[in-house]
Amino acid sequence: MITCQTLCDALESWAPLEFQADYDNAGLLVGDPSMAVTGVLVALDVTEEVILEAVEKGCNVVLTHHPIIFKGLKRLTGRTEVERCVMAALQHGVALYAAHTNVDSIEGGVSHALGTALGVQDLRILEPRTSLLYALHVHTPSDAAEQLSEALFAAGAGRIGAYDACHFSVSGTGTFRPLTGANPSEGVIGERSTVQEVQQHFVVSKEKRAAVQQAMENAHPYEVVAHSWIALENSRSDVGYGVVGQLANPMPWDEFVAHVKAVLGVRALRHSPRVRPMVQRIALCGGAGVDLLPRAIAAKADVFITADITYHRYFEAKNALVMMDVGHWESEQHTIQLLADYIRRKFPNFAVLTTTSLTNPMITV
Numbered sequence: 001m002i003t004c005q006t007l008c009d010a011l012e013s014w015a016p017l018e019f020q021a022d023y024d025n026a027g028l029l030v031g032d033p034s035m036a037v038t039g040v041l042v043a044l045d046v047t048e049e050v051i052l053e054a055v056e057k058g059c060n061v062v063l064t065h066h067p068i069i070f071k072g073l074k075r076l077t078g079r080t081e082v083e084r085c086v087m088a089a090l091q092h093g094v095a096l097y098a099a100h101t102n103v104d105s106i107e108g109g110v111s112h113a114l115g116t117a118l119g120v121q122d123l124r125i126l127e128p129r130t131s132l133l134y135a136l137h138v139h140t141p142s143d144a145a146e147q148l149s150e151a152l153f154a155a156g157a158g159r160i161g162a163y164d165a166c167h168f169s170v171s172g173t174g175t176f177r178p179l180t181g182a183n184p185s186e187g188v189i190g191e192r193s194t195v196q197e198v199q200q201h202f203v204v205s206k207e208k209r210a211a212v213q214q215a216m217e218n219a220h221p222y223e224v225v226a227h228s229w230i231a232l233e234n235s236r237s238d239v240g241y242g243v244v245g246q247l248a249n250p251m252p253w254d255e256f257v258a259h260v261k262a263v264l265g266v267r268a269l270r271h272s273p274r275v276r277p278m279v280q281r282i283a284l285c286g287g288a289g290v291d292l293l294p295r296a297i298a299a300k301a302d303v304f305i306t307a308d309i310t311y312h313r314y315f316e317a318k319n320a321l322v323m324m325d326v327g328h329w330e331s332e333q334h335t336i337q338l339l340a341d342y343i344r345r346k347f348p349n350f351a352v353l354t355t356t357s358l359t360n361p362m363i364t365v
Helices: 004-014 048-056 081-092 101-105 110-117 142-155 206-219 253-264 290-298 311-317 328-332 334-346
Strands: 027-030 040-043 061-064 095-098 120-129 133-141 168-176 193-205 227-232 236-252 278-284 303-306 322-325 352-354
Touching: 004 027, 004 061, 004 095, 004 334, 027 081, 040 048, 040 334, 048 061, 048 081, 081 095, 101 110, 101 236, 101 334, 110 120, 110 236, 110 278, 110 328, 110 334, 120 278, 120 290, 133 142, 133 206, 142 168, 142 193, 142 206, 193 206, 236 253, 236 290, 253 278, 278 290, 290 303, 290 311, 311 322, 334 352
Parallel strands: 040 061, 040 352, 061 095, 278 303, 303 322
Antiparallel strands: 027 095, 120 236, 133 193, 133 227, 168 193, 236 278
């Protein structure tokens, strides 16, 4: 039996909730974590139609990119679309899970899916995220240092880019005096002790902090572990927003526009004035990513593809590149298959369906 919590754990091992933006509300929004899952319906948005579709198809989990609950709900009266969706989910026993900016942030996430669909290669993250790393300093008796470091490596400490088992150690002398009520592994109550210790330094990613803390407490010989956590501003090249890459071959402007329209199924595009006759280097951000424009310019992109660009932002292109608005739903539509494929890989004998309901609220004619 696969429970809702099992499904949540699988999703969050891939796209940790620690990666979501501060304003976001990703994760399990409605439903009992212990509920047995009968099937998952994947969509971009939660609507009443999507919930009824899930019920009709025997799915009791709706997995979407956009969270239906974004701001606090003070009542459930059916007055708004959000309230009606939550009420329908509760009425039919359907759990609602949102994988939003945490999936925007991971390698292989939303923008990667968009880039891959358009044939953009050698994708790398456009704006690496900061404030997702910690430095851990821990003091350990010398004869227990290796035991502790191995336990912390196993829990995820010491991973930097394409390297693991990274740490630095300094030998020194530690002192302590056990007081009444203490249960020291060595030393005598009321007497000061001197011990040869090693101060070990590790870098720990935010999503691994709790596991590393637990591993440290389990493996350390001292009753009270002398340690400190320090938040770092260092960026992570493997976590961030948007992507930039190359087309295999330069493409004439008109051909590129036709290519984008055909792949994304759009009738019309908004864009700033054309800058160069040929296009090859492409920056992309699924959803509303216009704030990444300076990054796209710095990456020397020919075109920056995103959505929800307002009138005055087009002036910021400054003939450096072409800003192209392909539509919000259109830029994120491949996220549906991205989420479905991940769940199918994790649970190959499990019913995972993609919605047939069109949730795009905007029509272009």
